[in-house]
Amino acid sequence: MPPSNRLFDDLARLMTDAAGAAQGVRREAETVVKAQVERLVRDLDIASREELDVLRDLVTNLRTQNEALAARVAALEAKSGTAGAGAAGLSEVV
Template sequence: MSNGSNRILDEFAKLMTDAAGAAQGVRREVETAFRGQAERILNSMDIVQREEFEAARDMALKAREENAKLSARIDALEARIADLTASADKSAAASGSRARK
């Protein structure tokens, strides 16, 4: 009789294994259908994809860095122009006072 109960347990275990495999198959099909439907909905809403967003973000960061470099360069050039203008004004003032003497 113990041989009969082992056989019943083996059959039950096989049935549970088959049921688990079938459940996984159904789960994969449901996930695939859900993803497809979600993708269709998102595409109809004109939502930006992650790759496009990250590419735009990288471009913005690069532009911001370039803007900071150009701003620093402009500040340096403006300071140089101010120094040259001040030197020219001093030279003109000095030559004007020498001409009056």
């Protein structure tokens, strides 16, 4: 029986080594794929999430300012007695 136990031990060791090698190959493949995807995204010049958040905040602030200016123009026109299309045109652009 000792020869068969040694055979099973060698087979188990071989399987363990093969599993370790397979994990190493998997990690290496993941690293290569990740690097390629990052390079592709960088080459496509895609905006990052942070850049989109900054742009969204900027647009929101500009809309608020535009609405405030349109209200001021409307108030000035009402005060001067000239009801022009200027304020209406500004609010329609937004």
